[in-house]
Structures are given as C-alpha cells and as structure tokens.
Amino acid sequence: MSERISLLQHLTLAARAGHLDPALVTVVQQIGAASREISAALTRAALAGVLGAVETSNASGETQKKLDVLANDAFLQALSWTGAVAGIASEELDGPYPVPGATGDYLVLLDPLDGSSNIDVNISVGSIFSILRARSGAAGLTDADFLQPGTAQVCAGFTVYGPATVMVLCFGHGVQGFTLDPVSGEFLLTQADIRIPERTSEYAINASNQRWWQPPVQRYIAECMAGKDGPRGRDFNMRWVGSMVGDVYRLLTRGGIFMYPRDTKDASKPGKLRLMYEANPIGYVVEHAGGAASTGYERILDIPPEKVHQRVAVILGSKEEVDTVVAYHRAG
Numbered sequence: 001m002s003e004r005i006s007l008l009q010h011l012t013l014a015a016r017a018g019h020l021d022p023a024l025v026t027v028v029q030q031i032g033a034a035s036r037e038i039s040a041a042l043t044r045a046a047l048a049g050v051l052g053a054v055e056t057s058n059a060s061g062e063t064q065k066k067l068d069v070l071a072n073d074a075f076l077q078a079l080s081w082t083g084a085v086a087g088i089a090s091e092e093l094d095g096p097y098p099v100p101g102a103t104g105d106y107l108v109l110l111d112p113l114d115g116s117s118n119i120d121v122n123i124s125v126g127s128i129f130s131i132l133r134a135r136s137g138a139a140g141l142t143d144a145d146f147l148q149p150g151t152a153q154v155c156a157g158f159t160v161y162g163p164a165t166v167m168v169l170c171f172g173h174g175v176q177g178f179t180l181d182p183v184s185g186e187f188l189l190t191q192a193d194i195r196i197p198e199r200t201s202e203y204a205i206n207a208s209n210q211r212w213w214q215p216p217v218q219r220y221i222a223e224c225m226a227g228k229d230g231p232r233g234r235d236f237n238m239r240w241v242g243s244m245v246g247d248v249y250r251l252l253t254r255g256g257i258f259m260y261p262r263d264t265k266d267a268s269k270p271g272k273l274r275l276m277y278e279a280n281p282i283g284y285v286v287e288h289a290g291g292a293a294s295t296g297y298e299r300i301l302d303i304p305p306e307k308v309h310q311r312v313a314v315i316l317g318s319k320e321e322v323d324t325v326v327a328y329h330r331a332g
C-alpha cells in the first residue's frame with residue numbers, strides 16, 4: 001500500500017473535520033474520475049491513430065477535435081448522476097447544461113480539454129474546472145446563474161496530462177498536487193502546499209503576436225529580452241508550451257509569468273482565453289499559491305462576468321513580475 005495520501009483520503013479527512021461539504025467532495029471525486037478516463041483515452045486514441053479533427057465546431061467557432069468531444073462527454077457523464085451538481089457550463093457547449101432531475105448545490109464550469117491543438121503532436125494538454133454555488137435548482141437554469149465572479153469560486157483546479165497526469169486542486173486554502181498512479185488508478189498527494197516563487201526570470205508569451213501587443217507588454221518583454229544589459233539587470237528565459245495548463249504547471253513548480261494579453265490582432269476579442277473556463281479557475285489557483293492574476297488593468301477574480309464564453313486578457317504567475325506588468329499598464 002502507498003504511503004502517500006490519496007485524493008479520496010484527503011477529501012474525506014477534510015469533510016470529516018467539517019472543512020468540506022460532502023457533496024462538494026463527491027463533485028471533486030467525479031472530476032478526478034473523468035480526468036482519469038480522459039488520461040487513458042488520450043493514450044488509447046494515440047494507439048488507435050484517431051487524433052484528427054472532426055467536422056463540428058464549438059460555441060466559439062473553432063474546430064473541435066474528437067478528444068474535445070470525448071472529454072466533454074466524460075465530464076457530463078461523471079457529474080450528472082451525483083445529485084450534487086445542478087448544472088454544467090463548458091467551453092464545448094453552446095449554453096448551460098441543466099443536469100436532468102438534479103437540484104444539487106453546485107455548478108461546474110469546464111474547459112474539458114485545454115491546449116487541444118497540441119494533441120496531435122503529443123504535447124501536454126489538460127482539463128480545467130471551476131466550481132460555484134448554485135443559486136437555484138436545475139429547473140430554469142440560465143447563463144445568469146453561472147455569471148459569478150472568480151472570487152465566488154468554492155473550488156478550482158486543473159489536471160495536466162503530461163509525462164505524468166497531475167491534478168492541481170484548491171478549495172481556497174492552499175494548493176495541492178495529486179499525481180495519478182497508473183497502476184492503482186488513484187490520485188496520490190505529491191505536492192502539498194504549492195507556493196509560486198515570488199521572483200522569477202522566466203516568461204511565457206506567444207511572441208508571434210508581438211506586432212499586435214500594446215505598449216505596456218511591448219515594454220515588459222523588450223526589457224526581459226535585454227537581459228542583464230537592460231533595466232532588469234538579469235537574463236530571462238522564455239518558454240511557450242501552447243497549452244495553458246502546461247505553462248501554468250511549470251510556473252507553479254519553478255515560478256514564472258504567463259501572458260496572453262489583450263492585443264490589436266482582432267479588435268472584437270479582448271484577449272484569447274476564456275474568463276469562466278480558463279482565467280478564473282487558473283487565477284484562483286495561482287493567487288492561492290501566492291501569485292497574482294490580472295488583465296493588466298484589473299484583478300481577474302474581480303471581473304463581473306457578462307457572458308459565459310467571455311474572453312479576457314491574462315497576465316499571471318509570480319507576484320513580482322505580474323506587479324511589474326500591471327505597473328507598466330498604469331503608466332500607459
């Protein structure tokens with residue numbers, strides 16, 4: 001038997017101590033079950049050579065991969081029978097999914113497969129989740145029920161399907177990482193109380209968008225690239241996985257700043273990433289690990305959401321660096 005505490009034990013102990021609602025424990029356990037299924041499905045799909053695109057598009061008009069659909073279905077199935085979930089909103093669904101017959105206390109928001117353009121090339125992808133309290137039962141559930149700010153989340157996290165499958169979880173008191181043991185099928189606590197180093201010399205941004213960046217981001221990146229010859233006085237490294245979960249897992253591990261800033265590439269989009277499925281849950285985890293999450297102008301978790309599929313600029317990670325970028329936005 002493993003000496004490490006399992007996700008189930010961790011949740012059960014917290015529930016027994018009165019720190020967690022048992023219904024919320026069930027929801028998180030089922031998110032773990034869906035993640036385990038998706039992790040296995042990714043390997044099976046690679047073996048079967050069926051990683052290609054299908055001819056459907058999601059609510060944002062992007063081509064869905066087969067595995068996006070599969071991951072979405074895995075979450076809907078895993079969460080539908082618990083009685084604890086009133087409704088689900090997903091990047092892959094046009095509108096909210098009221099769980100049939102459920103009057104549960106929770107709403108779950110999902111990016112079922114993050115970084116899906118990386119699937120074909122066998123680079124880490126993940127699932128991102130956010131849990132809110134339901135204001136009403138499933139009957140009559142509308143978008144408005146989900147439009148709660150990031151500060152209202154009761155739990156958030158993500159699972160990264162990388163060399164190891166790891167679930168990063170936060171209930172508002174610390175951040176824990178659980179690694180999937182492929183033999184027992186259990187998630188085991190491998191990273192207790194994750195803290196993001198405050199100081200870092202590593203940044204993540206898609207540099208091919210440089211000509212569309214706004215002046216504060218141009219300034220920050222130019223100074224990082226100037227290294228020890230510039231005003232920062234030290235050399236910086238750059239990484240861009242292309243899956244937010246992969247880039248964020250790295251900065252939780254060794255520090256760093258991740259940016260998908262607002263740019264002028266498409267004036268209709270105030271950023272690429274989704275507030276409810278990506279920025280809020282990841283921002284919540286990052287803040288509780290000692291980091292910061294901002295659009296450059298405001299704290300992400302304070303944004304009053306207007307639409308479930310809303311996009312937003314994202315600047316998050318080590319506090320010192322995020323504060324620097326925010327200061328450059330204030331300076332104009």
Ligand SMILES: O=P(O)(O)OC[C@H]1O[C@](O)(COP(=O)(O)O)[C@@H](O)[C@@H]1O
Nearest residue numbers: 111113114115116117206242243244
């Ligand atoms: O391809 P780009 O423009 O660098 O964008 C990469 C970003 O897009 C995303 O893949 C968007 O997520 P989805 O795959 O869920 O749409 C992020 O994970 C990632 O940070």
Ligand SMILES: [Mg+2]
Nearest residue numbers: 111114115278
């Ligand atoms: Mg995503």
Ligand SMILES: [Mg+2]
Nearest residue numbers: 091111113114
């Ligand atoms: Mg996705």
